[in-house]
Amino acid sequence: MEQKSIDYMKLIYSFHEEMLRNDFTLVYEGEITHQITKAFTSLAENNMERMSEDTSIKKKVFHVMVECLQNLSKHSEENDLTKYGGGPAGNGIFIVGKLGETTNQQYHVITGNPIENEKMPELLALLEKINELDKEGLKEFYKRQMREGTLSEKGGAGLGLIDIARKTGEKLEYHFVPVDENNSFFLLRTKISRKQLD
Amino acid sequence: MDVIKIKGTDDTPNVILDAQNNIIEYSGRSLPEDVATFYAPIIEWIAQYAKNPNSKTNVVFKLEYFNTASSKMILDILLKFEEIHKDGNEVMISWYYQEDDEDMEEACDEYADIVEIPFQKFSY
Numbered sequence: 001m002e003q004k005s006i007d008y009m010k011l012i013y014s015f016h017e018e019m020l021r022n023d024f025t026l027v028y029e030g031e032i033t034h035q036i037t038k039a040f041t042s043l044a045e046n047n048m049e050r051m052s053e054d055t056s057i058k059k060k061v062f063h064v065m066v067e068c069l070q071n072l073s074k075h076s077e078e079n080d081l082t083k084y085g086g087g088p089a090g091n092g093i094f095i096v097g098k099l100g101e102t103t104n105q106q107y108h109v110i111t112g113n114p115i116e117n118e119k120m121p122e123l124l125a126l127l128e129k130i131n132e133l134d135k136e137g138l139k140e141f142y143k144r145q146m147r148e149g150t151l152s153e154k155g156g157a158g159l160g161l162i163d164i165a166r167k168t169g170e171k172l173e174y175h176f177v178p179v180d181e182n183n184s185f186f187l188l189r190t191k192i193s194r195k196q197l198d
Numbered sequence: 199m200d201v202i203k204i205k206g207t208d209d210t211p212n213v214i215l216d217a218q219n220n221i222i223e224y225s226g227r228s229l230p231e232d233v234a235t236f237y238a239p240i241i242e243w244i245a246q247y248a249k250n251p252n253s254k255t256n257v258v259f260k261l262e263y264f265n266t267a268s269s270k271m272i273l274d275i276l277l278k279f280e281e282i283h284k285d286g287n288e289v290m291i292s293w294y295y296q297e298d299d300e301d302m303e304e305a306c307d308e309y310a311d312i313v314e315i316p317f318q319k320f321s322y
Contacts, residue, residue: 034209034231038208038209042208055298056298056300059263059299059301062263063263063265063301066229066265067265067266070229070265070267139308142308143308143311143312146269146270146273146312147273147312149270151233151234151267151270151271159266159267159269159270160266162266163266163269167301
């Protein structure tokens with residue numbers, strides 16, 4: 001085999017090792033559609049079923065995955081970043097990982113999608129507001145948003161992020177990576193941890 | 199009035215809207231690709247029903263799961279029945295949830311808080 005091919009095979013192997021080392025159980029980069037959402041959530045459900053995962057954890061992971069994937073499919077289609085070396089419209093990255101010791105494992109759901117810089121302040125304000133609120137505050141915020149909010153053209157109700165914070169009881173972790181003068185890449189990490197069961 | 203019967207799938211609920219037999223029921227899972235399109239005929243049916251409702255209406259929700267976009271549509275449905283109730287008709291919401299499903303029970307309490315219709319909840 002040519003050296004180039006060998007290097008490529010080595011790259012695949014190191015990618016495989018990297019996934020295991022980071023306990024990534026699912027890594028996907030590409031177009032996020034409804035079919036993909038259904039496939040990933042049922043894959044995760046089956047995996048958790050096989051590991052006899054706790055019902056409450058299963059529900060939370062399923063819920064967070066649905067909301068994250070639907071956010072990706074609704075929001076990433078606005079941005080085509082191919083000319084900046086990024087992905088085409090409708091694309092994003094989606095990762096599910098498990099962290100921690102077997103007795104105290106956390107599920108992590110990570111999403112990444114491009115966002116126009118001009119839309120950043122609104123999203124940032126929402127994320128900051130969600131992270132400031134406690135359980136009761138989030139509940140009231142959700143109820144208000146459900147009453148007063150309207151469905152966007154893409155069918156979003158502006159409730160997904162609030163609900164993720166409510167259901168997991170964890171703060172949202174996020175980061176914006178600048179892509180060019182007009183666009184950034186928005187990364188969001190949600191944790192589903194066992195301690196919430198107590 | 200037309201009867202609407204939608205067979206549930208793994209991402210859309212089972213829906214029965216039957217005025218003649220007085221059955222209004224939503225069950226299963228709701229996370230459709232396009233909530234607005236899925237729920238539009240349902241909301242329209244209730245708007246028609248509101249013009250000449252039965253003297254007693256019992257609305258059954260037996261949902262296992264719904265996403266946030268569907269939660270908004272469920273509120274829209276409940277608000278339609280609230281109008282029927284305000285017009286002087288008897289309306290009851292019967293909300294079923296699985297015994298250990300705190301999220302579904304809490305969702306019931308929240309809706310009961312927002313809309314002014316009597317709710318009764320049942321665990322199964």
